Amino acid sequence: MAQIPVLRDRCLISFSLLGGLILALTVLALMNMTVRELSDIPHLLRVAADSKVIDSIILTMAAGANAIVILMILGIPLAYVLARTDFRGKRIVETIVDIPLMLPHTVAGILVYILFMKRGLIGGPLYDIGFSFEDAYPGIVVAMLFVSSPYFINSAREGFEKVPVHLENVARTLGASRFSAFLHVVLPLSARYIYNGAIFSWGRAIGEFAAIIMIAYYPMVISTLLYYRFTTGGLKESSTIAFIMIIACFSVFLVLRYLSHFIGRHDDRV
Amino acid sequence: MLQIQNISKDMGEFFLDSVSLDISKGEYMVIIGPTGAGKTILLETVAGIYEPDGGSIHLDGNDITRAPPKERNITMVYQDYMLFPHLTVEENIGFGLKSKKVPSDEIHEAVQRYAEMLHIAHLLHRYPDTLSGGEQQRAAIARAMVMNPWALLLDEPLSALDSKTRENLRKELKDIHEITKTTIIHITHNFEEVFDLADRVAIMNEGKIVQVGAPDEIFRRPKNHFVAEFVGATNVFKGISTSENGIASIKIGDIIIRAHSEIEGDAYISVRPEEILISTAPLASPIRNAFPGKISDIRHCGAMIRLNIDIGVTFVVALTRQGFEEAELGIGDCVYIAFKATSVHLFPGKSTTE
Numbered sequence: 001m002a003q004i005p006v007l008r009d010r011c012l013i014s015f016s017l018l019g020g021l022i023l024a025l026t027v028l029a030l031m032n033m034t035v036r037e038l039s040d041i042p043h044l045l046r047v048a049a050d051s052k053v054i055d056s057i058i059l060t061m062a063a064g065a066n067a068i069v070i071l072m073i074l075g076i077p078l079a080y081v082l083a084r085t086d087f088r089g090k091r092i093v094e095t096i097v098d099i100p101l102m103l104p105h106t107v108a109g110i111l112v113y114i115l116f117m118k119r120g121l122i123g124g125p126l127y128d129i130g131f132s133f134e135d136a137y138p139g140i141v142v143a144m145l146f147v148s149s150p151y152f153i154n155s156a157r158e159g160f161e162k163v164p165v166h167l168e169n170v171a172r173t174l175g176a177s178r179f180s181a182f183l184h185v186v187l188p189l190s191a192r193y194i195y196n197g198a199i200f201s202w203g204r205a206i207g208e209f210a211a212i213i214m215i216a217y218y219p220m221v222i223s224t225l226l227y228y229r230f231t232t233g234g235l236k237e238s239s240t241i242a243f244i245m246i247i248a249c250f251s252v253f254l255v256l257r258y259l260s261h262f263i264g265r266h267d268d269r270v
Numbered sequence: 271m272l273q274i275q276n277i278s279k280d281m282g283e284f285f286l287d288s289v290s291l292d293i294s295k296g297e298y299m300v301i302i303g304p305t306g307a308g309k310t311i312l313l314e315t316v317a318g319i320y321e322p323d324g325g326s327i328h329l330d331g332n333d334i335t336r337a338p339p340k341e342r343n344i345t346m347v348y349q350d351y352m353l354f355p356h357l358t359v360e361e362n363i364g365f366g367l368k369s370k371k372v373p374s375d376e377i378h379e380a381v382q383r384y385a386e387m388l389h390i391a392h393l394l395h396r397y398p399d400t401l402s403g404g405e406q407q408r409a410a411i412a413r414a415m416v417m418n419p420w421a422l423l424l425d426e427p428l429s430a431l432d433s434k435t436r437e438n439l440r441k442e443l444k445d446i447h448e449i450t451k452t453t454i455i456h457i458t459h460n461f462e463e464v465f466d467l468a469d470r471v472a473i474m475n476e477g478k479i480v481q482v483g484a485p486d487e488i489f490r491r492p493k494n495h496f497v498a499e500f501v502g503a504t505n506v507f508k509g510i511s512t513s514e515n516g517i518a519s520i521k522i523g524d525i526i527i528r529a530h531s532e533i534e535g536d537a538y539i540s541v542r543p544e545e546i547l548i549s550t551a552p553l554a555s556p557i558r559n560a561f562p563g564k565i566s567d568i569r570h571c572g573a574m575i576r577l578n579i580d581i582g583v584t585f586v587v588a589l590t591r592q593g594f595e596e597a598e599l600g601i602g603d604c605v606y607i608a609f610k611a612t613s614v615h616l617f618p619g620k621s622t623t624e
Contacts, residue, residue: 166352169319170410172339173346174366174417184365188356 030246037243047240052225057248060221063137064205067144068152068198075153076194080182082153083160101150109214112143116215139216144205152201159193160186195263199256206249271295272421272453277315277325284311287477288325293421295330296451298620300464300485303474304500309457312474313423316455317346329420340369345414349426351406353398359385359409360394366417384412387449388442404435408442415446421453428463440466444620461501465538465617473497485620486538505546505585508619511537518616525582528558529614536619543576543588545613550597553608560608565601579607 037044047053082094100108116123116133123133133139163186171181187194209223217224222245230238272293279286286308293299301309315322318339326335334342345366353362360381361368367377385391388408398406407427414422427443428436444467447454456467464471464485472482481493489506492498509522511534518531520539527539547553553560563581570576575594577587587607589597599605 164350164352166348166350167354169314169317169339170346170348170352170413171354171365171369172319173317173342173344173423174413175340175369176365177338177340180369185354 033239033243033246037240043236044240044243047237048244052220053241053244056220056222056225057245059137059140059219060206060223061248061252063140063221064144064148064202067141067148067205068202070141071145071149071152071201072194072198075149076156079153079156080160080186083157084165097153098150100147105147105208105210106214108147109143109211112146112211113214116142133215135216135218137216137219140212140219140221143211143215144208147208147211148201148204151204152197155197155200156190156194159190159197162193163189191263192260195260199253199260203249203253271328271330272316273326273328274312274316275326275328277312277322277327279311279315279320279322281311281320284308285477286311286315286322289474289477289479290325291472291479291482293453293455295420295453298447298454298456298467298469300456300458300468300471301474302458302461302464302471302500303480307474308477309474310425313346313425313455313457316421317344317423318342343417343420344423345417345419345421346423347407347410347414347425347427349429351398351403351410351430353401353406353409353413355398357397358394359390359396359398359401362398362409363394363413363416365413380416381412384416385409387415387446388412402435403431404439407431407439411443411446415450415452419452421455424454424456426457426459429459436460443467462617465619467620469620473500475500489538489540505541505543506538507540507583508536508538511535511616517611520614520616523582525561527614528611529616530611531616533616533618538617538619540615540617541585541609541613543586546585546587546607546609548577548579548587548589548597548599549606549608550599550603552606555608557608558611559614560606562604562606565599565603565605568599568601579605581607 078097082090082097103111113120115121116139118124118127118132118134120133126133131138133142167185167189168178168181171185172178176184207223209221209227212221213224213227220228222241226238226241226245229241274289274291274293277286277289284306289308289312291299301312303309311320314320316327318334318337318341321336326333328334329342329344353359354365357365363381363384364377367380368374372380381394382391385394388411390405390408390412393401393405393409398409401409407430411422411427424443428439431439440463443454443456446452447467454467456463458464468485470482471485471488473480473488475496481488481497483491486506486508488497489501492501507522507527509520509527511518511520511529511531513519513532513534516530516532518529518533518537520527520529520537522539529539547557552562561581563579563585565577566580566584567578568575569578570591573591575589575591577589577594577599579585579587585607
């Protein structure tokens with residue numbers, strides 16, 4: 001891509017200034033917090049070494065990753081069908097996919113809770129055989145799965161749509177089954193979309209609070225722990241946890257972003 | 271023998287309406303027709319990408335109407351190459367054999383053989399996006415041919431290429447067909463490809479096959495108005511050309527027609543009916559192509575009159591209604607026709623020695 005000399009283009013200058021405002025807001029918030037937190041290093045280290053905080057961060061990220069793995073197994077086939085077929089009622093299916101995007105998170109939480117609670121339609125029979133969602137790890141995963149699914153499905157679908165159907169047709173005339181053509185042609189050529197979709201939905205899953213506490217207040221994900229400490233221990237305690245979470249998320253997502261350049265290198269060729 | 275019987279398929283914008291076509295083993299069939307005629311769906315249905323709504327397809331007696339593409343041994347090449355961008359040229363060509371779980375040394379050998387046949391052996395390690403259009407299409411043809419298919423389907427394979435490359439690749443398609451005797455079904459808009467490659471040509475319009483026949487037959491005896499309009503030139507004849515100093519003499523039956531061309535051997539000529547002069551007395555002009563003949567038929571086509579003039583072969587001549595009435599012509603009259611050597615279009619033709 002050719003570099004445009006920004007300084008000589010008035011439009012780009014004004015756009016950069018306007019765009020800078022939104023960046024400034026984020027940077028200001030981060031700096032403000034960083035300065036506060038770094039003013040009391042012993043306190044920061046004490047909170048950072050708190051096993052409850054560490055466990056909660058690990059729990060949140062692991063449950064998110066767990067939700068994304070399930071989402072990939074179920075969402076990739078759905079995204080492929082939506083990308084490649086046209087059928088009566090497709091608009092309705094698309095809207096169903098998007099529902100978690102539109103609902104307030106508490107509403108999503110109620111939906112998940114009613115379905116997976118001990119007396120719920122799915123939760124009930126599973127509880128009878130000793131599998132509980134209420135106040136348990138599976139409850140967190142299922143709430144995360146619900147709220148983050150549209151991000152992943154839509155991104156994967158966009159990736160599949162970008163792969164020309166003729167490429168698949170050619171593979172199929174060359175002795176490949178539809179599944180084999182999907183595996184060897186479509187999937188490698190939409191890897192970046194799937195990867196980015198997974199990162200986005202993981203981020204969304206990690207950030208969830210309202211939907212999770214409805215079904216699983218315990219074990220505490222980081223949002224729950226933060227809210228609990230905020231209401232019981234006050235701002236100093238909770239803002240330090242927030243700061244640690246920011247550092248953790250920023251580092252992880254920076255690495256993931258960097259990796260995406262290597263993962264989707266074939267996407268550009270389509 | 272590939273037998274397509276009453277195939278119908280409705281895909282909204284594109285459709286097939288009871289298409290029947292028999293293609294013999296080793297035949298080079300060219301399909302022409304306007305955009306939206308359903309040519310590509312016909313190929314994709316034959317390849318098994320779509321299941322037809324009605325009708326059947328038999329290959330050497332076996333019903334393959336509902337067989338998945340991978341079991342048909344029919345391969346396909348699209349206009350825009352459709353090489354797998356994440357694989358090297360070698361991996362692209364070997365893709366089908368790998369799907370069939372052929373041992374890798376055999377794959378390597380076969381890939382090498384077809385890459386050499388298509389003059390891309392030096393490009394095997396490259397990725398498709400580093401290749402020119404012509405090179406990509408060669409790789410796509412090699413990828414389809416390496417499967418030793420019963421039939422090779424070509425969907426406007428030369429349309430995206432520049433004219434020089436198109437001509438070279440056309441020659442190579444002809445060579446490949448002669449060497450391998452593979453059945454080829456080739457879609458095109460280009461009449462040169464029809465004359466140069468086709469054993470038979472099928473004309474499609476609105477989801478139907480309108481006419482099938484040898485190229486000169488289609489051009490000379492269009493079955494209906496659509497075919498006549500679509501093919502444009504109606505005076506098409508097959509002959510043998512010899513060329514000297516840029517002037518070709520084409521022997522067609524007992525007559526010899528001159529044209530400006532260096533094409534030699536089997537060839538087709540075409541002359542537009544509007545470019546032929548007609549008179550009741552010999553023309554005293556230096557026009558090279560002047561022949562005496564007889565009017566064998568007169569047809570009224572709107573503002574134009576079309577006359578069939580038998581000069582040994584039958585030429586169609588177009589006159590305006592006014593010109594026709596002033597000349598007072600009738601069936602059986604002796605007339606003279608003449609046309610310039612520059613009005614004669616000469617196409618290389620397919621040898622029919624077999």
